[in-house]
Amino acid sequence: MRKTPSHRAGRALLAVALLLPFTGCAGEGPRSVKGKHTLRVGVKYDQPGIGMRRPDGTFEGFDVEVARYVATKLGAKDVEFVGLTSGQREDYLLHRKVDLVIATYSITAKRKTIVTYAGPYYVAHQDIMVRADDTSVSGLRDLKDKRLCQSQGSNSVLRVTEEHGIPATLVPAASYGECFTKLTAGQVDAVTTDDLILAGFALQQPKAVRLVNTKFTDEKWGIGLHRSDVRGCEEVNRAVTGMYQDGTAERLLKRWFGPTGVEVTTTVPQFEGCS
Template identity: 50%
Template sequence: MRKIATVVTAALLLCGCGTGLGGGTSILDKDELVVAVKSDQPGLAVRTGAGRFEGFDVDVAAYVAARLGKKVTFVETTSEGREAKLRDGEADMVVATYSISPERQGQVTFAGPYYVSHQDILVRAGYRRIRDVRDLEGRRLCQAQGSISTSRIVDGRQIAAELVPARTYGECVDLLKAGAVEAVSTGDLILAGFAARERGAFAIVNAPFTDERYGIALPLGDVEACEQVNRAITDMYQDGTAAGLLDKWFAGSGLRLSPHVPEFEGCVT
């Protein structure tokens, strides 16, 4: 029996199973955290002319890092590059409107969510042909690389929209403005940021149809960091910081915001 236990322990050490990040290491062991954020989502995360990042996601990441007692550096990511940033060691955390899903939970460990957004639809101002998700049938809908928002429409609701690919949601909005697509659909915080940036050019349909549970992604298996990040998110809501940040970045969008602590998923691997 003792020999069997020894063999099992050795196997766990070799594969990293049950040890978290291959032997118990954690991003909490670092003095400075590298956080991946988007660079083209107004209100959430954009790169300024000075090369700095600003927005709600950036402020959330900075708050969490401070609560963990860490310095923070930001790097850019796209929707499709988020998992790779963690897998390749280019980032310690990803705070980039990263919706928690079962498939993604097999690739990263999620803390949070830090906000529960709702998927909605953005159209050009004055465009009346789309009033809810069912009206996307046969319409040209932008599909951002690495996002699961369009699959919730096409696969989840069996709506035959014509998908037009783009690299980012910034490119999607450019296509919408040019008339190359009729709609962009994703989390309402993302849509509100673009609508607020170009007031009068776009309108949110205000017909939410799913939840977008934005999580803070950590390297797969780092449960210790996940638990501490969850504590930081709770503090952020309880001390009023979250409400202040939401008001700071989205008060002019007309979006109904939630200042309450979201229900956490739990730190699972």
């Protein structure tokens, strides 16, 4: 049958009608963490003192406590924790599997093109951990030709091998928990990452390992949000400021890391700015 102008007009109107729900969604703007009833927060699950999953399935650690504080300030009534590895952080934010990532998530220029960062909520310093009886490592240069554990998704070893040009044999691991196990088992010679992460593991077996105490970077731990949530980022920054001003940050740092002897910073970090 020949299509008349009225038929063609009808089909055009139908097509527009089918598209309206989708264009309407686009006009609603990005979903923000501000004011959500339940916040899903990605945290580490195998880092003592930072983010650790208990046998009953609940989580504990410094990052976990920071997450609870920030969520309350954002107006959330409930927090659901999701355990993740370093390599999963961007994917979980991009695909909205979590609303926030608070998981020793160092701010880098590359990552800022993928996610939005609030904070930093803490500035750590990269250090080195070796077995307690290993006297061959007293500084960064001593890592030459050593077996260095490389946790998936982490940039820490690249600061040694690329930024400082120190040749080392990289031994892959799924997480820093696995790196710690490899170190104590003699499968690697050293683990290098942020001092608070290393300090947490050192508490598990204080006689088996030691920190070299050669702090050679500033690691700005940010709170990751979906790339579109600039408004939420600004609200998170307000919460982090309050956390330091009311003494909560100092209390949490001393609670989780005081026994390690690691020197902690208790003043508000300089924020990177939301963009």
